[in-house]
Amino acid sequence: MSSFKGTYRYSVDSKGRVNIPSKLRKSLSDEIKDYFVVTRGFEKCVYVFPLDEWAKTEEELQKLSDYNSYDRLFSRLMYENATDVQLDSQARIVIPVELRQHANIEGEILIIGNRNKIELWNPKVYEDYKIKQTESYESVAEKVMNTGNTSDNSA
Numbered sequence: 001m002s003s004f005k006g007t008y009r010y011s012v013d014s015k016g017r018v019n020i021p022s023k024l025r026k027s028l029s030d031e032i033k034d035y036f037v038v039t040r041g042f043e044k045c046v047y048v049f050p051l052d053e054w055a056k057t058e059e060e061l062q063k064l065s066d067y068n069s070y071d072r073l074f075s076r077l078m079y080e081n082a083t084d085v086q087l088d089s090q091a092r093i094v095i096p097v098e099l100r101q102h103a104n105i106e107g108e109i110l111i112i113g114n115r116n117k118i119e120l121w122n123p124k125v126y127e128d129y130k131i132k133q134t135e136s137y138e139s140v141a142e143k144v145m146n147t148g149n150t151s152d153n154s155a
Contacts, residue, residue, distance in 0.1 A: 018120065
């Protein structure tokens with residue numbers, strides 16, 4: 001199981017290659033450490049899955065129904081730009097041009113470790129995304145983690 005965390009700023013070269021930081025590479029299992037699947041992410045980013053984590057994602061996608069239009073659309077969007085990539089000798093992967101266009105990636109790139117995947121962002125797009133969030137970190141944490149305390153602690 002891969003687990004990624006942290007934020008890194010790197011550059012993308014003219015061929016769409018980006019270095020995967022060594023701290024993130026250390027989280028990869030030995031069997032699949034050089035192999036990834038890149039695909040379209042949410043909120044204008046690119047997802048980079050290690051092969052073992054992509055296999056889990058595919059298991060979930062296989063459960064989608066061909067009889068449901070949302071399931072078909074989501075499956076198509078995930079798979080249409082999914083590409084197998086391998087680290088080169090300089091620990092770089094190539095981000096396909098369609099995915100770079102989707103995420104408006106050129107020049108500088110923000111690399112974010114997010115649980116089972118790596119996210120690639122245009123730094124400006126990511127900052128704009130965070131600015132648009134209207135709820136506080138604490139409020140989001142309470143809703144997501146179900147930490148709302150209903151007992152009255154005043155005495």
